[in-house]
Amino acid sequence: MKRALIWAGAGVLLLAVGAGIWQGGYLQRSVETTPAPSAATEDTQTETRSFAIRGVIEGFYGKPWSFEERLSMFDFMADHRYNTYVYAPKDDPYQRVSWADLYPAADAERMKQLVQGAENRRIRFVYSISPGVPAPLPGQKLTQEAIDRSIGYSVAADRERLKKKLEQMRGLGVKTVMLSFDDVASQMKDKDRGIYGTDLGAAHVELANLVLEEQRALDPEFTLWFAPTRYHGVKDNQYWQTVRAKLNPDIHVIWTGKEIVSPAIRSEEADQVAKWLGRKPLVWDNYPVNDFTYEIDHRPQLFLGPLEGRDADLHLHTAGLLANPMIQPEASKLALATVGDYLDDPKGYDPEQAWGESLAALRGVKDAKVLASMLAYARTSPVHAAPDARIAELIAAFWKDPAPASAATAHLRSEFERLQRLPVGLPTAVENKALLAEINPWVRKLAGQGEAGLLAIEYLSLPPEHAEKATAKAQLVGKLQKLQADPTKIGEEVLEFALEAVKK
Missing domain, CATH: 1.20.58.460 (Hyaluronidase post-catalytic domain-like)
Incomplete structure (x- = not known):
């Protein structure tokens, strides 16, 4: 998602795999199947071997992926047992800065094709919308224009604009929306301050509950997720107190772990946060995202190693996990393939084995040894501090x-x-x-x-x-x-x- 700021196929392939059959990118098992979970089943799948929600979230800062790159990623995700994609590129103006503007006809048609493309691969498409005041990046200043464009949480006209935007997205096939208040400034408009004071969480939660109520009245299958402004850590705070006391329990809440970019994510941490949120957290895992190496470190870096540091039983303590990839979609697939293995079978996951299989399966690689000689130097990352x-x-x-x-x-x-x-x-x-x-x-x-x-x-x-x-x-x-x-x-x-x- 966020950078580490403080503020971030179509043919059918049959192959025996253990006790199951690998068919068209989905592991078909006699005991369990892994379709994209519905809102009604997500929290009841805690005894299976896999995470209920196994996703990729395009949530980085920087140039968003292209239409073709996303379709290619959907193929990859289907092959690696993912079931969820979240559209949340920070630099799509219609998603964040110009959140209230409807997509023009051509862009709307492309979005509709994306939604259908995901569904054709049995991947749930989640659309993120971020109507708050975007927090400025290092070296930037918060402008009055950004404040003016942001939502007035209690302003009827602004709520109506949000409703119309979501109606457009539902018309394009979107059934799950993430209302995102990650990386937003604390400023509120005068009317909001008169109602909520300085309680930003109260403004966010009231809006989220209203959105769910309105959209479900129009479509009973509508599902809402919530990315809070306080999205990391394990200590209770006023924002989380409001969430657990007032947020509709049907709404999943995002959490990135103990840190924004967490070297490790532990089950006991998730359990603690579940108490503070009033529900199991939905993990937004900021690996292998690398946007912060551009904007914060100013030393662009690739993170090409396997996922490490996530507990083998984390799927029993969370609602699911979404991996935030790098700006580079093709290079991201090396790490994302290992994430897919972990999400599918966390107890059986072996990082080194998964990494080797990821490299061997990478599209267009004739001699993996030559590429491996480079990859060894690109393994140092937030989840793997040691050099080669x-x-x-x-x-x-x-x-x-x-x-x-x-x-x-x-x-x-x-x-x-x-x-x-x-x-x-x-x-x-x-x-x-x-x-x-x-x-x-x-x-x-x-x-x-x-x-x-x-x-x-x-x-x-x-x-x-x-x-x-x-x-x-x-x-x-x-x-x-x-x-x-x-x-x-x-x-x-x-x-x-x-x-x-x-x-x-």
Whole structure:
């Protein structure tokens, strides 16, 4: 969803899978089936092996995915046993800033096709609408225009505008809406302050209850979800007190874990939050989302490793889990495939096995080993803090025996040469052009660091009195300056090695 701000197929394939049959992207079992859950069944499926709601939420800041990218994601989701997609791109103006504006005819038709495309793959389509005041991003200021465009929670005309927008969405086939107040500012309009004072939660909850009542009167199958402004943590607060006391119990409430981007999500934490919310939380898992590396860190990063740190029985303590992907849809599929495995069978989930299977199944990969040599450097993430152990061992061995003819030097040089060749080697190993385009900035950065590593080894191999020593150092320093000017982040351990070499 949010960035980590403080504020973020069509043919039928038959394949035996354990006790079931893999058919058209759905695991058909004699004991249990996994269709997209209805509102009436979500909370009664707690004894199955899977999460009831297994979703992807397009909830990041940045360029929204295209129509074609979403349809491709639906195919992928069906193949990996997901049953829910949430449309919540922060930078779709009709979803957030211009929430009250109806989609123009052409855009509405595309939205209708998306809804139908999801349903054709047995995926529930959830539409998020965020009518509050958008919280400004770092470096931005809250404008009066943003305040003016936001909803007056108690203003009849604004409530009517919201009703008309939701009527449009129902007309396009949407039956589940998420009323989203995540990442909104606390400002309220004068009339609202006169009614709610500073109790933002009361304004949000009253509106949510009204929306559910009105929309269910028009469509008994309508379902409402709720993304609160207080969406992380495990301690009670006034906002949650209002939610548990007044929010209709049929409404699922979003929670991202102990943190906005949570390294781990534990069942006991979910149980505690369930008490504060008055219902099991619906987890919005901010992995593998990477928008915060752009807007907060200003060092864009890919998170390509498997999901880790989620309890094996979390499905028994939550209403479901929605994974927030990266800005890059194709690259996201590496991690999302492992998330799908976890959601389908959390007790049997093995991150390393799932990651290997994810890579092997990735579309358009002819030689997984070449791609794997890059992926190892893109595994460091909020759920996996440790850098690649293998390169750490190669570097440590080199510092113990940096002699030019040593085995340690030969092994480290071979690794750096492999990195340097990635821009040439990957296009021959991977036919997925969309994936190559998405990861290209990080491939180039990694190749440059490989070159820096080779320059560092060459510099260190020269004795102090050698005539080329100063020239070698100057080349290395120049390369490092270029690399440090490139904000993309990957393989920091290689860069640190080269920087340490300069000091020698």
